[in-house]
Amino acid sequence: xxxxxxxxxxxxxxxxxxxxxxxxxxxxxxxxxxxxxxxxxxxxxxxxxxxxxxxxxxxxxxxxxxxxxxxxxxxxxxxxxxxxxxxxxxxxxxxxxxxxxxxxxxxxxxxxxxxxxxxxxxxxxxxxxxxxxxxxxxxxxxxxxxxxxxxxxxxxxxxxxxxxxxxxxxxxxxxxxxxxxxxxxxxxxxxxxxxxxxxxxxxxxxxxxxxxxxxxxxxxxxxxxxxxxxxxxxxxxxxxxxxxxxxxxxxxxxxxxxxxxxxxxxxxxxxxxxxxxxxxxxxxxxxxxxxxxxxxxxxxxxxxxxxxxxxxxxxxxxxxxxxxxxxxxxx
Numbered sequence: 001x002x003x004x005x006x007x008x009x010x011x012x013x014x015x016x017x018x019x020x021x022x023x024x025x026x027x028x029x030x031x032x033x034x035x036x037x038x039x040x041x042x043x044x045x046x047x048x049x050x051x052x053x054x055x056x057x058x059x060x061x062x063x064x065x066x067x068x069x070x071x072x073x074x075x076x077x078x079x080x081x082x083x084x085x086x087x088x089x090x091x092x093x094x095x096x097x098x099x100x101x102x103x104x105x106x107x108x109x110x111x112x113x114x115x116x117x118x119x120x121x122x123x124x125x126x127x128x129x130x131x132x133x134x135x136x137x138x139x140x141x142x143x144x145x146x147x148x149x150x151x152x153x154x155x156x157x158x159x160x161x162x163x164x165x166x167x168x169x170x171x172x173x174x175x176x177x178x179x180x181x182x183x184x185x186x187x188x189x190x191x192x193x194x195x196x197x198x199x200x201x202x203x204x205x206x207x208x209x210x211x212x213x214x215x216x217x218x219x220x221x222x223x224x225x226x227x228x229x230x231x232x233x234x235x236x237x238x239x240x241x242x243x244x245x246x247x248x249x250x251x252x253x254x255x256x257x258x259x260x261x262x263x264x265x266x267x268x269x270x271x272x273x274x275x276x277x278x279x280x281x282x283x284x285x286x287x288x289x290x291x292x293x294x295x296x297x298x299x300x301x302x303x304x305x306x307x308x309x310x311x312x313x314x315x316x317x318x319x320x321x322x323x324x325x326x327x328x329x330x331x
Contacts, residue, residue, distance in 0.1 A: 006071035006090070006167035006199045008034040008057070013066035015052050018266050025245045025292075026052050027063075032217055034201070036167060039194040039212060042203040044219035045289070050203035051096075053219075054170050057201060058091050059083055071167055088117060092161030094171035098153045100145040106132055106156045107141040113163045131159035135189060151182025158189060169193055171202045175209070187212060220290040228309035235299035242283065244296045251313040253281045257303025263295045275300070284313065 015027040026049030034040045042050045055061035056068060059075050068075040071090055078086050100109050110128035115121070132141050135155040145153050154174060161169055174190060175183045191212045194200040202209065210216060231250075235241065235257070242248050244264055252259070259276040273295050276282045286293050287310045308316065 006036045007069075008032070008040075008168075008199055008201070009067070009069040011067040013053075013056070013068065014064045015049065015056060015061070016064045017052075021265050022263060023245070023266055025064075026219075027056075028245070030066075030217075032215075034199055034215060036199050037194060037197050038214040039191060039200045039202065041209055041213045041216045042201065042219060043205065043207070043210070043216050045205055048219040048290075050205075050219055051172050054093075054172055054201065054203050057168075058093055058170055059086055088113070089164050090166055091168045091170055092164070092166040094154070094157050094161045094169065094174055096173040096176055098145070098157045098177075100153055100156055100160075102145055105142045105144050106137060106148070106159075109145070109156055110160045110163060113160060117164070127163065128159070131162050132156070134162075135159045136185070149182060150177045150179075151186055154178065154182075154186050155189065158186075158193075162193075167198055169198055169200045171200065173204055173206075174202060175204065175206045183208070226309065227311055230309075230312060231307040233305040233307050235303045235305065237299055237301050239299050241297040241299070241305070242293050244293055246293050247286060247290075248283060248293060249287045249310065250307045251281055251284045251287060251310065252297070253306045253308065254278050255304040255306055258300045259297050259303060259305075260300050261295050261297050281313075281317070284310075 010030060010032045013027055013030040014025065016023055016025040018024070026047070030053070042053055044050055052061065056063050057070065057075065059078055063076060066076075073086060073090065075086070101112065104112065107125060107128045110131055111124040114124035114127055119127070129138075129141065132138055135158055137152060137155050137159070140148060140152055145156070148156070154177075158171075158174075171190065174186055178186060187209060190200060190202060190209075194214070233241070233252070241252060241259065254276050256278055259282060260272060261274040261276060261282060263271045263273055265271060276297075282297060283293070285291055
């Protein structure tokens with residue numbers, strides 16, 4: 001049965017939190033739009049903010065700033081009963097680890113959110129039966145999670161997410177624990193959910209899902225390997241090269257002077273990580289792997305650098321073991 005169309009509107013979203021005493025900002029100024037009937041992939045490596053973004057869409061996490069609208073609802077303003085109603089009726093969540101209750105069988109796991117919402121036992125059982133049959137698990141309704149394969153557990157988790165017939169489904173790495181045989185059925189099922197008119201948002205690093213998607217939001221920018229002329233950069237004492245949390249596509253070689261690599265803590269205090277002397281280079285991990293800079297870099301004195309694009313840097317230095325690589329310190 002077709003469901004209510006749900007549109008997604010994200011504007012200037014910023015998500016920042018503390019990790020080990022350091023501020024981390026995986027999402028910085030993100031804007032996107034999507035509509036009902038679409039399968040949207042949040043694609044990227046671990047740590048890029050995929051699950052964090054899903055948590056904001058599910059109203060589990062409050063962003064630092066920005067606006068999130070789902071099905072005409074301003075998610076960031078929800079409180080109390082309206083928040084509970086949103087989580088129950090608007091979004092269905094498929095967790096990466098399935099989060100099934102081990103002591104309950106499939107039909108009881110799918111019935112659980114219905115019973116929690118006050119639905120009668122008979123009606124909840126009937127709804128759960130219909131959903132399990134829809135995901136081709138009619139023959140496994142009375143089996144517990146421990147007696148099922150990973151793909152079957154994922155199908156139960158999807159059926160549970162559909163319990164209240166929400167217009168939005170949020171799935172976190174739905175293929176992460178599945179072998180190639182199990183993946184096929186789950187991918188088809190996820191695509192079918194969007195074809196019913198739902199908005200399906202999937203966080204994944206699995207590029208096999210790309211052909212199924214209507215839109216892909218790449219949260220890990222690919223490295224820029226286009227050729228570019230080296231640039232000479234001259235800095236005054238205290239001048240920044242790049243800041244912690246920024247993205248970059250250049251690698252720097254110190255020709256003369258000195259660069260301090262430092263991290264800023266939550267309390268705004270600074271921690272010196274390394275001092276980069278002439279002949280050494282820094283800042284290579286961010287452009288190589290599409291990472292944010294995990295530290296800042298500034299000149300401690302009058303300093304001269306040469307800035308290389310990733311391709312030219314690789315060709316010039318060959319990344320040999322003899323090179324002075326400040327990998328962890330610089331990025």
